[in-house]
Amino acid sequence: MDDDSVFYKKLPKVELHAHLNGSVSAQTMEKLIQRKPHLNIERNMTAIGKGQRRTLDECFEVFKLIHKLVDTEEDIHTVATDVIKEFAVDNVKYLELRSTPREEKGTGLTKKSYVEAVIKAIQQCKYDGVDIDVRFLVAIDRRNGTEVAMETVKLAEEFMLSSGGLVLGIDLSGDPKMLTTADWEHPTTQELQFWRCSDPVVSLSQFGSSSSLRYVGHGRCLLPALERARNCGLKLSLHMSEVSSQLEESELLLNLPPDRIGHGTFLHPEMGGSQPLVDQVVKHNIPLEICLTSNVKGKTVPSYSQHHFRYWYQLGHPCVICTDDKGVFCTDLSQEYQLAASTFSLSPDAVWELSERAVDCIFAGEAVKQQLKQKWTEIKPGLLK
Numbered sequence: 001m002d003d004d005s006v007f008y009k010k011l012p013k014v015e016l017h018a019h020l021n022g023s024v025s026a027q028t029m030e031k032l033i034q035r036k037p038h039l040n041i042e043r044n045m046t047a048i049g050k051g052q053r054r055t056l057d058e059c060f061e062v063f064k065l066i067h068k069l070v071d072t073e074e075d076i077h078t079v080a081t082d083v084i085k086e087f088a089v090d091n092v093k094y095l096e097l098r099s100t101p102r103e104e105k106g107t108g109l110t111k112k113s114y115v116e117a118v119i120k121a122i123q124q125c126k127y128d129g130v131d132i133d134v135r136f137l138v139a140i141d142r143r144n145g146t147e148v149a150m151e152t153v154k155l156a157e158e159f160m161l162s163s164g165g166l167v168l169g170i171d172l173s174g175d176p177k178m179l180t181t182a183d184w185e186h187p188t189t190q191e192l193q194f195w196r197c198s199d200p201v202v203s204l205s206q207f208g209s210s211s212s213l214r215y216v217g218h219g220r221c222l223l224p225a226l227e228r229a230r231n232c233g234l235k236l237s238l239h240m241s242e243v244s245s246q247l248e249e250s251e252l253l254l255n256l257p258p259d260r261i262g263h264g265t266f267l268h269p270e271m272g273g274s275q276p277l278v279d280q281v282v283k284h285n286i287p288l289e290i291c292l293t294s295n296v297k298g299k300t301v302p303s304y305s306q307h308h309f310r311y312w313y314q315l316g317h318p319c320v321i322c323t324d325d326k327g328v329f330c331t332d333l334s335q336e337y338q339l340a341a342s343t344f345s346l347s348p349d350a351v352w353e354l355s356e357r358a359v360d361c362i363f364a365g366e367a368v369k370q371q372l373k374q375k376w377t378e379i380k381p382g383l384l385k
């Protein structure tokens with residue numbers, strides 16, 4: 001490791017946007033593959049290597065494969081434990097993991113036992129003295145529709161009250177792509193469910209097209225669940241404008257408003273967004289979770305240098321560097337900070353400030369923030385001369 005990389009490794013960091021099943025390392029993946037050889041899944045099918053790029057659609061196919069490998073309580077416990085320890089080795093001092101509870105009839109996994117398995121892994125790591133504070137956000141997969149979103153919020157609510165402060169909020173994620181009419185020749189039962197929720201057909205005349213698209217998992221259908229979450233004290237981290245077609249949805253979601261925004265790639269006017277959207281984000285001071293490699297490899301931004309981090313950072317808006325899916329995109333948080341620094345010419349002092357300011361964006365309360373700030377203060381003299 002060169003001197004430069006050592007700096008980023010030693011830098012204390014906060015990770016706020018990490019999907020559990022997207023964060024599985026190559027080593028853990030080997031363990032899972034050995035447990036289920038009959039699936040014929042190979043390691044190279046679950047990761048996007050250096051220099052490789054995929055469409056966002058292909059990324060979502062990768063998650064489906066990983067979900068086949070991770071389908072028991074034991075698998076979830078293994079994956080969560082390994083991911084937590086790997087972030088700790090990377091000097092991440094505070095981690096908010098997020099994951100979508102799944103039920104698997106074949107293995108007896110229920111959504112409740114799914115969340116319990118993650119919580120047990122967090123508690124075990126704490127008991128073992130792993131030097132990282134870990135919290136959990138329960139994820140809503142937008143593709144699963146209104147009712148499942150509401151069930152997920154209720155589950156999160158239960159765990160918020162019973163987990164001793166480990167469950168702090170809700171993540172809204174999942175494939176943001178719209179389905180066109182053509183895709184709907186053979187809708188699945190699940191897709192038909194969306195069709196029934198309020199007004200999922202949106203005219204494209206504003207974009208110069210006479211056709212209409214049926215939004216699947218449009219935020220409008222999820223608003224009641226998100227509002228309930230907000231009202232009961234769960235924090236909201238919402239994927240917004242990850243793809244270019246979500247302006248109308250972003251307007252709706254910003255009215256909640258969310259506590260943090262995942263990606264927000266297409267919010268600003270230079271990316272086809274709008275000034276009112278930017279004004280709203282700035283007015284509420286909503287931090288952006290920035291995932292450089294994920295966006296480049298998933299082809300939602302053309303290159304590192306054209307990443308929207310530049311726009312928001314120059315505005316002085318809170319931006320938190322994150323990994324998104326460190327396993328799938330073959331990265332870690334040190335690497336992401338190093339990429340941000342080299343791409344946007346950030347000095348070591350500026351990088352330090354970026355990592356320290358991330359502490360202000362965590363969902364845990366003031367006492368935890370103060371403890372973390374104290375850690376940063378202790379580490380600083382050894383790292384920045």
Ligand SMILES: CNc1ncnc2c1ncn2[C@@H]1O[C@H](COP(=O)(O)O)[C@@H](O)[C@H]1O
Binds near residue numbers: 063173242325
């Ligand atoms: C690349 N950009 C992204 N955009 C939107 N959602 C994403 C995502 N990356 C991951 N997920 C969401 O996280 C799930 C995998 O982790 P969990 O099974 O929940 O732990 C994916 O199925 C998707 O719903």
